[in-house]
Amino acid sequence: MIASIRRTMRKLKRSTSGNATMLVALGMPALIGSSGLAVDFAQWYMWKREIQFAVDQAALAGAWARSSTTSSSTYVSRARQEFTANLAATRGVTSTPTVTLGNYNGGTNNAVQVTATASKSLPFTTFITGGDTVVAASATATFSQSQTFRTCILSVNPTENRSAIFGNAITGGSNCGVGALSTGTQAIVETGDSEVQLGDIVSAGGIEDTFSNNGTIHEFVTGLSNPYAGLDxxxxxxxxxxxxxxxxxSTGTTSWTAPVTVRTVITYEYRRGANSNGTNITVTSGQAGYMAPSDSTTGPSTTTYYTAPTPGTTTVGPTNGTWENVSGSGQNRIWRRPVTTTTTTIGTVTGPVTTGAxxxxxxxxxxxxxxxxxxxxxxxxxxxxxxxxxxxxxxxxxxxxxxxxxxxxxxxxxxxxxxxxxxxxxxxxxxxxxxxxxxxxxxxxxxxxxxxxxKNNTSDFDINGNATLDLNGILYMPSREVKINGNMSSGSRCIMLVSDTFWITGSANLTNFCAPDSDGGMQIGERPASVRLVA
Structure with missing residues (x-):
C-alpha cells in the first residue's frame, strides 16, 4: 500500500501537466484561512476603533464633570452616558465601562480612567480558539477645576522682577492670598525662608520656589488684572x-439757672429825743415823720448762678436800717429807721451748663x-x-x-x-x-x-515700626512702592493693599491682611477648568 502511494507520488512529481491545479489545491487551506482571518481582523479593528473612541469620549466627559464642583459627583454616570452615545456597530456587545479616579503627574484623584470591552463570537476566530473574541480599550483624561484667584495684597507693576518682596522675619499670616501682575521671572520673592501662611500665591510671572512652604503657588497665570483699573x-x-x-x-464757664421770687417787707420804728437814742414812740398816719410800711414781691424771674443753688425758701431779716431825723427839733426831734425782711424762693434749678469749653x-x-x-x-x-x-x-x-x-x-x-x-x-x-x-x-x-x-502719587509710602494701627479698608496706591517695616502693631480689623510694588519686612504682622467684608478678597483673575486626554 505504502509502496503504491510512493509510486503515485513519483509519477505526480515527474508529471508536468496540472501543476497550477495542484498548487491551488495545496494552498487552498492557507488561502481560506487567511481570508477568514482578514475578515475577522477587519471586525476586530472596527470594534477597537469604535470602543476606543467611545472610552476616549467617556473619559473626557467624566473629567469635565469632575472639573466642576456642581457636577463632580456625577462623573461616573456622565462617562457611561457618553460611552453609550458613541457606540454603533458594537452596541449590545460591549461591557458596562469601568470608570475610576486616578492620579496623574503627581496629583491625587485628578484623572478619570475608563475601560471597556467588546465580546462576540467571530466565524474564523471561534473555529481556531473555540471562544468569543474580546477587544479591550482604555482611556485616561486629566482635569483641573476652574479657580477664581482672590488676594488681599497685590502688586500691579506689569514687568518688574521682585515686585513683591517678603522678609524672613514677618509674623502672623494671612490665607487671603498674595498676587503680582508682573510677568517677570521672579515677580514674587522672599529675602529669607519665612513659613507664614499666605494662601494662594498668584503671579503672571514666576514665583520663588521657597514659597511652597507659604501656600499654593500659581505662577505664569494669564488674564490677571487690577480689579480697580479704570475706576475714578x-x-x-x-x-x-x-x-x-x-x-x-479750655474748661469754659459753668452755670445754672432757676426761677427766683423775692418778697420784701419794710416796717418802721420811731424815737423822740435830742438824738437817736431817745424814747421809742408810735407815729401814726398823719403825724409828722410818718412812713407807711411796704410789702412788695418781684418775680419769678430767671436768674443765672455760677455755683449750684439750692431750691427752696430763705429769709433774711428783720434787718434794721439807719436812724434818720425826720421831724422836730431839740428834745422833740422825731427819729425813724426802716426794718427790712426779705424772703427769697428759688424754684427748679437747670444745669450745669458749660459754655466756651x-x-x-x-x-x-x-x-x-x-x-x-x-x-x-x-x-x-x-x-x-x-x-x-x-x-x-x-x-x-x-x-x-x-x-x-x-x-x-x-x-x-x-x-x-x-x-x-x-x-x-x-x-x-x-x-x-x-x-x-x-x-x-x-x-x-x-x-x-x-x-x-x-491713584497717581509715585512717592514711596512707608508704615514704620512701632506704629499703632487699627485700619479697616482698602489702601489703593497703584503707583507707589509700599514698605511696611518693623513691628507694626495692628488691630483686629482687615486691610487690603494694592500698590505698584511692595516690600513687607522686619517683624511686620500679616494677620490683618484680610477682606473687610469677609468676601474672600479682591478678584484678580480666574483659571477656567481644563481637561485633556493623556492616555
Missing part, C-alpha cells in the same frame, strides 16, 4: 474748601484740603476728604474716623504714618458713596471700604 474717584466739584486746625483746650480735639469735616498735618487728637467725620497735598498722621496723637475715604489728588505727595502714630480708621460705605456723593451703584460696589484712593 468721586468728583470734588461743589465740595467745600476746608482747613485743618486744632482748637485750644473745648476738649482740644479736632473734628474735621469732609471737603477739599490742601494738606492735613495732625498736631492734636483728631476725629474725622464720615465722608470724603480730597487732599491735594500731603497728610501726616503725627506722633502720639489719637486719630480716628469711621466711614471715611481720603482721595489723594496730587502726583508727588506723601502719606506719612510715623513710628508713634496712633491711627484707627475704617473705609467708606457703599451707602455713603451712592447716597451722599452720587456714585453709581456699580462703582460704589467696587469702591466700598476704600480708605485711601491714591
Amino acid at each position: 474717584a468721586p468728583s470734588s466739584a461743589g465740595q467745600p474748601s476746608r482747613t485743618y486746625s486744632c482748637p485750644t483746650f 473745648s476738649d482740644g480735639i479736632a473734628r474735621p469735616l469732609p471737603g477739599v484740603y490742601t494738606g492735613i498735618n495732625i498736631t492734636c487728637d483728631t476725629q474725622f467725620q464720615p465722608g470724603i476728604y480730597w487732599i491735594s497735598g500731603s497728610i501726616d498722621f503725627g506722633n502720639n496723637r489719637a486719630v480716628s474716623g469711621s466711614n471715611v475715604m481720603f482721595v489723594m489728588t496730587g502726583s508727588s505727595n506723601d502719606i506719612r504714618i510715623n513710628s508713634t502714630s496712633i491711627v484707627t480708621l475704617s473705609g467708606i460705605s457703599e451707602a455713603t458713596l451712592t447716597g451722599t456723593y452720587g456714585v453709581s451703584a456699580s462703582d460704589a460696589a467696587k469702591m466700598k471700604n476704600m480708605l485711601f484712593f491714591d
Whole structure:
C-alpha cells in the first residue's frame, strides 16, 4: 500500500501537466484561512476603533464633570452616558465601562480612567480558539477645576522682577492670598525662608520656589488684572474748601439757672429825743415823720448762678436800717429807721451748663484740603476728604474716623504714618458713596471700604515700626512702592493693599491682611477648568 502511494507520488512529481491545479489545491487551506482571518481582523479593528473612541469620549466627559464642583459627583454616570452615545456597530456587545479616579503627574484623584470591552463570537476566530473574541480599550483624561484667584495684597507693576518682596522675619499670616501682575521671572520673592501662611500665591510671572512652604503657588497665570483699573474717584466739584486746625483746650464757664421770687417787707420804728437814742414812740398816719410800711414781691424771674443753688425758701431779716431825723427839733426831734425782711424762693434749678469749653480735639469735616498735618487728637467725620497735598498722621496723637475715604489728588505727595502714630480708621460705605456723593451703584460696589484712593502719587509710602494701627479698608496706591517695616502693631480689623510694588519686612504682622467684608478678597483673575486626554 505504502509502496503504491510512493509510486503515485513519483509519477505526480515527474508529471508536468496540472501543476497550477495542484498548487491551488495545496494552498487552498492557507488561502481560506487567511481570508477568514482578514475578515475577522477587519471586525476586530472596527470594534477597537469604535470602543476606543467611545472610552476616549467617556473619559473626557467624566473629567469635565469632575472639573466642576456642581457636577463632580456625577462623573461616573456622565462617562457611561457618553460611552453609550458613541457606540454603533458594537452596541449590545460591549461591557458596562469601568470608570475610576486616578492620579496623574503627581496629583491625587485628578484623572478619570475608563475601560471597556467588546465580546462576540467571530466565524474564523471561534473555529481556531473555540471562544468569543474580546477587544479591550482604555482611556485616561486629566482635569483641573476652574479657580477664581482672590488676594488681599497685590502688586500691579506689569514687568518688574521682585515686585513683591517678603522678609524672613514677618509674623502672623494671612490665607487671603498674595498676587503680582508682573510677568517677570521672579515677580514674587522672599529675602529669607519665612513659613507664614499666605494662601494662594498668584503671579503672571514666576514665583520663588521657597514659597511652597507659604501656600499654593500659581505662577505664569494669564488674564490677571487690577480689579480697580479704570475706576475714578468721586468728583470734588461743589465740595467745600476746608482747613485743618486744632482748637485750644479750655474748661469754659459753668452755670445754672432757676426761677427766683423775692418778697420784701419794710416796717418802721420811731424815737423822740435830742438824738437817736431817745424814747421809742408810735407815729401814726398823719403825724409828722410818718412812713407807711411796704410789702412788695418781684418775680419769678430767671436768674443765672455760677455755683449750684439750692431750691427752696430763705429769709433774711428783720434787718434794721439807719436812724434818720425826720421831724422836730431839740428834745422833740422825731427819729425813724426802716426794718427790712426779705424772703427769697428759688424754684427748679437747670444745669450745669458749660459754655466756651473745648476738649482740644479736632473734628474735621469732609471737603477739599490742601494738606492735613495732625498736631492734636483728631476725629474725622464720615465722608470724603480730597487732599491735594500731603497728610501726616503725627506722633502720639489719637486719630480716628469711621466711614471715611481720603482721595489723594496730587502726583508727588506723601502719606506719612510715623513710628508713634496712633491711627484707627475704617473705609467708606457703599451707602455713603451712592447716597451722599452720587456714585453709581456699580462703582460704589467696587469702591466700598476704600480708605485711601491714591491713584497717581509715585512717592514711596512707608508704615514704620512701632506704629499703632487699627485700619479697616482698602489702601489703593497703584503707583507707589509700599514698605511696611518693623513691628507694626495692628488691630483686629482687615486691610487690603494694592500698590505698584511692595516690600513687607522686619517683624511686620500679616494677620490683618484680610477682606473687610469677609468676601474672600479682591478678584484678580480666574483659571477656567481644563481637561485633556493623556492616555
